[in-house]
Amino acid sequence: MNEFFQKWELDPLKLPRHVGIIMDGNGRWATARRLPRVAGHKKGVERVNEITEFAVHCGLQALTLYAFSDENWRRPEEEVSALMSLLRWYLKAERNKILENNIRFRLIGDRGKLSSDILEMATKLEDDSSANTGLNLCIALSYGSRGEILRAVRRVLDKINAGELYPADVDEQSFEDHLDTAGLPGVDMVVRTSGEQRISNFLLWQSAYAEYFFENTPWPDFSESIFASLLKQYSNRERRFGRTPEQVRQSSVSSESKRKNSPTHLKSVKATHR
Structure with a gap:
């Protein structure tokens, strides 16, 4: 066991393969400090970098971060615009680090609602990191699990209508192959920060057997030590299937x-x- 796992008292053989995080509490974190909500989102982006690096050291196969839900488009235009600007900054600033750390970047969600420049940057990063063999970093953007499932159903129907797939051949695995997360292991662990206890339309199919953790800490304050503590709790849970x-x-x-x-x-x- 190397120094990293010794430091955090983690057993690498008992860690989840795929962790999903609902990054909640940015706005409330900022409001509590009498700051504009966008300040909380900026702090949240810093936390994304730290937790992603930690996941790489843990040897996780996949980390899916719920960045912006399909329902979040209903928020005030000013806040949505600020969030999209932060996303542009992230895709530019973190590009080299993602590639250098052997991370495979993936964007999941309704791409049709994204601006052309964001979509172009994200697609370029997906293509350039497609051969990487380390952590699969999935950013859920304009994402809703119900919408994802409907998209998968349409893809399956299109193949059936084209004669490329027979209805009798559609099983759970073949259906999963048409989800946005195709090729990734099922979600073993879901974390929601800021104390709320709901799923919010996040990875409903993929997290069917996941262990859930509702952490009171808001996302901007979510640290490596908190993540390590939750991972230790996960390793002690009995998963029966x-x-x-x-x-x-x-x-x-x-x-x-x-x-x-x-x-x-x-x-x-x-x-x-x-």
């Missing part, structure tokens, strides 16, 4: 035995006792 507690424990014992006898673990033990 329809099995009995006894079956889960037997599976855990078998997995632990395989882990201890793996070449990677044995090499780590030898290094520790030198």
Whole structure:
């Protein structure tokens, strides 16, 4: 186990593969400090960078951040404009860091509502990072899970009508292949900041078996230590997937035995006792 995992007391074999975060509380954070709401969003962008870097060190396969919902277009025009400006800044400022850190960038949501320049920058970053093999960073923008599911249904129907797919061949996996998150593992862990306890139309299909964590801290104050604490809580939860507690424990014992006898673990033990 390397220094990073020792520092944060995390077991890399018990971490989630895919984490989704509903980044809530930017506006309230700013209001509580008598600042304009956009100040909270700016602070929130800083937190995105920190948590993304932490996820990279954790070795997560995917991190999906709920940046802007389909319903958020109803907010005051001034706030929406400020958010889009922040997004432009993020795509420009973080581009090199994303590429250098082997991150694969993905944008999920209703692209038809985005301005042409934002869509062009996001698509370019997707293309340029498509061969990267590290963290899949998904930014949910103009996103709503119901809309995503409807888009997937239409894609499936289009293929059926074109004779490329038979109705009898449509199963859960083939349907998932038409979602915005196609190719990514299911969501294991969902975090919502700022104390609200609702899903808000976020990754409904993908998070069917996810563990939920409702954190009181607003997103601008969400730190590495808080994230590490939630990850530790996740590793201690018993995920059954329809099995009995006894079956889960037997599976855990078998997995632990395989882990201890793996070449990677044995090499780590030898290094520790030198």
